Amino acid sequence: MSSKMIITISRRPGCGGVEIGQRLARRLRAIYIDKKTVSRAAEGLEAVLKESEDSGSATKFWQILGQTPILYDVESYIPEIRSIVSDSPVSDREEEILLDLAGEGPAVILGRAGFHRFRDHPGALHFFLGAELEYRLANYMRLYRLKEEDARELLHATDLATERYIHKVTGKDMLDLRNYDLAMDVGKIDFNQAIEVLLDYIHARTGEPI
Template structure:
């Protein structure tokens, strides 16, 4: 593996599989830059939007109705409220792509989600990880993190899986859960999130 560029780990994850925790631990142990919220921050600054609003759209496609309203704003004299004029899903994806490539150029980093495995697929000094888990394990984690019922946690997981799969397929043409897209796929429900961290660290040492 070449070392002309900073080293990057991309993490694709199912909701509740421990992606944020694992990414933070890897960044800490490897003394690497952790890129998650900053991607949203930089994109929000570009579009002059509130971070919280942009975060609610992260890794999701706009509804057909929302896209129609945006198109109508440019194609007619009708008044469209300013809060409707968000960037399109394509514009947001392209902006986050630029941000991710810039981060990978400037820092050794752990990059969470946002099609990082695809955006940096030709980046030589990279390891791509996919984290997944049994539904019961993920439901339990989400229920504890957000202090919600099991049913609410299950609904969150089902919705997130559906939205992420559609988003990634739309912009990469790939199936999100296809392990051929990644160097390493880990069922965190089977080995636990802390053991997953150690497994990835061992894999990184092996690759280097």
């Protein structure tokens, strides 16, 4: 896979974005980046800058981090529920952190308005994962062990928070499919099939062996 390739995945909550994103990154031998990655990078960079007066330390930090695939154990990982309140301490430097983490690629970026932040990157492909409400609701009930009423309320709040975040950062509607190269209803196929569809599309667009 080209080192210049950047894959961004936008998704509606409850669509399995974490699992699909991580498994896609493994198949592509790419770094995986999501909200947790960005938060950890922000904390690490702050610590480096506090402990060192050497201006080159931050550059070295990014070089080391960018060479390390960041993957969690998909089987045991439960996605974070998006905070309804602002995470402004991270958001203030988020674009800088994302660009430094991704470097020249290859990278798979889940969320964080990646479709917008990497819109001018020549090697970027932008994907969107969606599904019907009932499919997403069932996933929330299973993942977070919630009763249907509680899961429905949480999913509604998370949908609103996600859409507001995207609009705040980009000024765009995340559900406008013109933002993406490919949109997929993951409720119609299983995750293995979804990943194969994405890989086939990447190959068709780049001509590179996967």
